[in-house]
Amino acid sequence: MQADSDKSISEPGPVLREARRIVVKVGSSLVTNEGRGLDEQAIRQWSQQLAALVQQGRELIMVSSGAVAEGMKRLGWRTRPKEIHELQAAAAVGQMGLVQMYETQLRACGVGSAQVLLTHADLADRERYLNAKSTLLTLLQLRVVPVINENDTVVNDEIKFGDNDTLGALVANLVEADVLVILTDQKGLYTADPRRDPAAQFVHVARAGDPALEAMAGGAGSGIGKGGMITKILAAKRAAASGASTVIAWGREPDVLKRLCTGEAIGTALMAQTAKHQARKRWMSDHLQLRGAVVVDDGAVSKIVGEGKSLLPIGMTAVEGDFSRGDVIAVRDARGLEIARGLANYASPEARLLCRKVSADFERLLGYAAEPEMIHRDNLVLSRG
Numbered sequence: 280m281q282a283d284s285d286k287s288i289s290e291p292g293p294v295l296r297e298a299r300r301i302v303v304k305v306g307s308s309l310v311t312n313e314g315r316g317l318d319e320q321a322i323r324q325w326s327q328q329l330a331a332l333v334q335q336g337r338e339l340i341m342v343s344s345g346a347v348a349e350g351m352k353r354l355g356w357r358t359r360p361k362e363i364h365e366l367q368a369a370a371a372v373g374q375m376g377l378v379q380m381y382e383t384q385l386r387a388c389g390v391g392s393a394q395v396l397l398t399h400a401d402l403a404d405r406e407r408y409l410n411a412k413s414t415l416l417t418l419l420q421l422r423v424v425p426v427i428n429e430n431d432t433v434v435n436d437e438i439k440f441g442d443n444d445t446l447g448a449l450v451a452n453l454v455e456a457d458v459l460v461i462l463t464d465q466k467g468l469y470t471a472d473p474r475r476d477p478a479a480q481f482v483h484v485a486r487a488g489d490p491a492l493e494a495m496a497g498g499a500g501s502g503i504g505k506g507g508m509i510t511k512i513l514a515a516k517r518a519a520a521s522g523a524s525t526v527i528a529w530g531r532e533p534d535v536l537k538r539l540c541t542g543e544a545i546g547t548a549l550m551a552q553t554a555k556h557q558a559r560k561r562w563m564s565d566h567l568q569l570r571g572a573v574v575v576d577d578g579a580v581s582k583i584v585g586e587g588k589s590l591l592p593i594g595m596t597a598v599e600g601d602f603s604r605g606d607v608i609a610v611r612d613a614r615g616l617e618i619a620r621g622l623a624n625y626a627s628p629e630a631r632l633l634c635r636k637v638s639a640d641f642e643r644l645l646g647y648a649a650e651p652e653m654i655h656r657d658n659l660v661l662s663r664g
């Protein structure tokens with residue numbers, strides 16, 4: 280596994296060279312300098328790198344922890360409280376400082392930022408999942424860097440375990456990122472916790488999801504962050520389910536993100552074994568039940584199949600079944616043959632109103648202006664070929 284000589288696993292270096300959409304996760308211990316307060320210099324350096332990469336045309340999302348640790352400092356609390364409501368209060372206080380610092384630093388580099396607070400439950404709900412996805416993709420199109428944290432006010436388990444690694448992976452799944460980069464206080468993954476075992480060996484590259492990795496990861500080392508290496512290993516496995524490889528690297532390595540993007544082999548690369556497109560297809564067929572269908576005309580078939588375009592309501596001739604926004608539906612041609620599947624942007628009653636209509640009419644028909652697509656191409660998988 281460690282084996283640089285293992286030819287069945289790609290070399291760790293190039294993982295990020297071709298990556299366009301990258302989710303970067305930084306842990307509390309780094310962001311708050313082991314709990315001493317927000318590390319302005321570190322946040323400035325990451326922001327400068329994020330901005331440089333955005334200016335190269337890449338899409339960057341930052342998942343940043345540190346709200347509880349910063350809130351504790353601002354409230355003058357020396358030990359992490361046990362009570363959940365106190366942790367939540369600390370997170371609410373600290374989040375203000377956290378996003379303010381990213382906003383200031385990114386703006387100084389000429390790049391806009393946006394605060395996005397999410398919970399795991401948001402991403403398990405089909406409609407919220409689609410809403411979060413379209414917001415994040417819109418921000419990326421606008422070349423704004425979303426700065427994401429957990430919405431700690433409304434969750435119990437997540438704040439107890441303090442694990443943003445999982446959130447990073449869920450975001451990577453959500454936006455179909457090419458790579459998840461997890462920055463932490465170690466150079467990467469070792470065969471055992473290097474704080475406890477001086478003989479631990481560095482792992483350069485391995486397969487995401489390899490069960491042997493889980494045995495290497497002990498608990499959290501710092502007492503500030505709480506997830507430890509195991510949550511990073513599991514996050515890599517989860518990210519790989521949507522085709523994203525993960526790199527675990529030291530957040531204080533100079534120019535770590537820029538160097539990774541030039542193809543330098545820094546940190547541990549945990550390689551996804553399935554390509555993005557295949558992973559999406561498998562996810563749709565494995566996890567979601569077909570709730571209905573739309574029938575489309577020949578023009579729409581050639582746009583979708585021939586050109587890889589989204590399905591627009593103008594090409595729809597009929598709607599079958601009873602489905603909600605976010606459900607998986609089939610797209611059939613006039614002969615009844617299934618050509619694609621995807622996530623519906625409109626529930627069936629609305630879809631019926633929109634058949635054969637141009638987007639300029641949607642607001643009048645529905646009473647609100649929404650997406651021009653019935654199924655966006657990012658959420659559409661061809662059924663044949």
Ligand SMILES: Nc1ncnc2c1ncn2[C@@H]1O[C@H](COP(=O)(O)OP(=O)(O)O)[C@@H](O)[C@H]1O
Nearest residue numbers: 306307463469471472495497500504506507508
């Ligand atoms: N096999 C391992 N390789 C590297 N670090 C490990 C390993 N097992 C446990 N750790 C510990 O995990 C810690 C990182 O996790 P954590 O403190 O939660 O960081 P973060 O705040 O970045 O999420 C390291 O400081 C290290 O002590």
Ligand SMILES: N[C@@H](CCC(=O)OP(=O)(O)O)C(=O)O
Nearest residue numbers: 306307345346347441443504
């Ligand atoms: N969302 C919380 C907790 C997240 C957390 O501790 O995660 P991590 O340090 O990445 O293991 C915060 O911002 O403090």
